[in-house]
Amino acid sequence: MHVESIDAVMSWREALAAPAAKRRWALTALLIVFAAVSFSTFVQWVEGRPGAVLEDPVLPFLPRADLTWFTFAMVYAVTIAAILRALKRPLLLMRILQVYAGMLLIRIVAMYLLPLDPPADAIPLADPIAAILFASESAPTRDLFFSGHTATACVVLFTTKDRRWMLVFALAALVIATAVLVQRVHYTIDVFGAPFFVWAVCSVLNAAAKKN
DSSP states (O other): OOHHHHHHHHHHHHHTTSHHHHHHHHHHHHHHHHHHHHHHHHHHHHTTSOOBOOOOSSGGGSOOOOOHHHHHHHHHHHHHHHHHHHTTOHHHHHHHHHHHHHHHHHHHHHHHHSOBOOOTTOOOOOOHHHHHHHOOOOOOSSOOSSOHHHHHHHHHHHTOOOHHHHHHHHHHHHHHHHHHHHTTSSOHHHHHHHHHHHHHHHHHHHHHHHHO
16 A cells, blocks of 8 residues: 555544544534535525626626636636545545535625626526536526635635645636636626635634634
């Protein structure tokens, strides 16, 4: 067995050795499932609710293009890279899952408080992988504030301490944010707000971890 594989196995054994650690993993699993189900249900509801159309000061100066495949390729690449790194670091994986779940829950609150309709010239951003697997081309259009694609990149950015990977994830977040604006599926405020909300979730979890 490769040395890195042995180290990874040992890390997981140590991470799951204590009863308290097992409880944290169980709670994390419940949290991510609850957040995912709640978010999916909420997005279906919010699609039927009308919202405001904003006058965006930035979008008129950007080109307009369908970057669906590029955007999802970036999101999936960032997510897979983060998970592969975290498989060797159980505590990192736990933190990523916790922050991601917290991000989903706070997006529910943010979207509920700020109902928006997409820009008039938006190009639908349907997940191409989901379209292939589930034979569906429908895409939500009112899950706007704040940008989930940008926030996902920020989750892996703010949970990373390796400076090289921080740079990679920061560039990816910037590229993804630009791509969703070019496709007009978000307003500037949606992508601008994403890192601040993710940072708030990280700060709350860090404070809670210190108390424990």
